[in-house]
Amino acid sequence: MIALSLIPLYLVAVTLPLILAAIFGGPPRPFHQELASGLGILAFAIVLAEFVLSGRFKSVANRIGMDVTMRFHQLMARTALLFALVHPFLYQGSPSGGQRPWDPSRQLTLTTDLSALATGIAAYLLLPSLVLLSIYRTQLDYKYETWRLMHGISALLIALFLLHHTIYAGRYGAETPLTWLWVAMTAIAVGSLIYVYLIVPMKDKRQRWQVSAINRLSPRQWEVIVSPRGHSGLNYKAGQFVWLNIGHSPYSLHENPFSISSAPSSGPNVSFVIKELGDFTRSLHQVQPGTRAYLDGPYGSLTIEDRCEPGIVLVAGGVGIAPLLGIVREIRLTGDPRKVRLIYGNRTEEQILYADELADEDVTHVLTEPPQDWQGETGLIDAILLDLILPPVQVQDWLFVLCGPSAMMDTVEDYLIARGTPSGRILSERFEYD
The missing domain is CATH 3.40.50.80 (Nucleotide-binding domain of ferredoxin-NADP reductase (FNR) module)
Incomplete structure (x- = not known):
């Protein structure tokens, strides 16, 4: 029910630019041009909304559920990619050229200004690369931290490129209400990155943890127990997970999501069961008790509280x-x-x-x-x-x-x-x- 209640909010967010374009965009053009602009507008709006669907916002992920959040994130990323790929081809057959005195609203011609088109072309090439690298990241031989860095930088560049392209190459983006809306939406998207990579680590820095024990449970599985240092611990529910950072700065990308295996009622210590899979997990044998750690969480809705089943x-x-x-x-x-x-x-x-x-x-x-x-x-x-x-x-x-x-x-x-x-x-x- 919570997920259903947020669908109208999402639809409003991604269609608001389209609605304002219809209101302030002037007389309609041929259908194929309007469809091209509409798909481009929707693609950009969906891309910006993806920043909030990253899974790192508790108000979204914990209320809807991590599975639903991430699956929806995937689906909408591919939808935006489809819209973006089709968008420029629908302009074929339309007159092009620079702005003309008899066409101030660009209703009859399309811009050929290279500076306005270059950012759109860059975003056009980056977006499929971003989606494909995400789909096949487990098959590619590079570190998880490298993928996170590439994903974040690519998403940021796509947002900025599309902002420039939409305002300077698009007919509707040049309208003042649309320009301010796109700037505001892009600022929110960029702000979400700042929140995840700067504000959250700043908060985590004030709540330091340390590894109190690490035990080998099987040839490739470990138990890691962390204890709070100078604070009361983590307020979580059984079944949730956190992003765990061991031995690095709170601003480091060396953090990974791990489910909590301890019970909230067992005390302030938090334990994890970790299998050796990637670069970090294969180095667990090197971790010593006393190593500093940081926890970002809790996340997830895999909890049984407030359930009435027998x-x-x-x-x-x-x-x-x-x-x-x-x-x-x-x-x-x-x-x-x-x-x-x-x-x-x-x-x-x-x-x-x-x-x-x-x-x-x-x-x-x-x-x-x-x-x-x-x-x-x-x-x-x-x-x-x-x-x-x-x-x-x-x-x-x-x-x-x-x-x-x-x-x-x-x-x-x-x-x-x-x-x-x-x-x-x-x-x-x-x-x-x-």
Whole structure:
């Protein structure tokens, strides 16, 4: 319901320039020219709105949900790209040239001023590069911090290039109300970058943390525990995540999102379960207790507070156990009477974490490469397995909380929807977004 309530606000934000163009733009031109201008206006407005849909604004991401926020961010980025790519070709066949005394409103001619067109061409080339690099970033061999830097700089340049192009090459952008609106919207977009990369780190700097313990849980999985220094800690809900920065300046790009595996009721220390995947995680063995750390958060809506379902099914794949472990721990500490069932998938037995701690829970372990003496379930967490272990009453009435690889989560979500589970009773959080 919250997500639906924000849709009108988004639509107003991205269509307001189009509405003002219709009001102040003068007599209409041929349809193909109006369509070209309209697509260009919408593309620019969507690009500017993308800055707020970056996932780093709690008022947006925590209310709507990180999955919805990031999927919408992806969809609208590709929509803006489509509009932008089509936009210039619709002007074909239109008269062009410099401004003429008999055409002060540029209703009959298009500008050929290279300075006005150059920024549009630059943005035209940068935007598809930005989208494609985001889609294929996991397949490309460069650091996450490098991608973040490239993504931020490219987005900033695209916004500034489009502002110049829209005002100086566009018929409607030259109108005073439109000019001020575009400047204001661009300022908000640029301001969001300043907030994320300067203001937030400034706040984080005042709340310093330090690594109090780091433990190897399996050959490639670690437990990291941080403690607050000079403050009361983090106000979070079980299942949320933070951006964790260990050993770097709060202004550094060396921060990564990790789910919190501790329970809010367990005290001020915050713990994480981290798998070795990238450059930072592969260097965890070098981190020493006492190393400074910074936390930006909490983020995410993978929480069970204020839910009224009689029971909860937690489905974890691999390191996706982290936020679900925090939920299990919080339920224990608070005496929550709801029934809990955990389905926990891994590749090998040695990857199962906190087996002793979870032994008292109703847990089903699933391995794709089980040992010969394995007594649990085997294979993937799929429809066949779920039909086998989930009674119909749980599928119909319980809350489902999912975290793990996208393929597993897609399978479970499709299964639940097909069996009649309302989408509002399926909470999920993915690890990767293109």
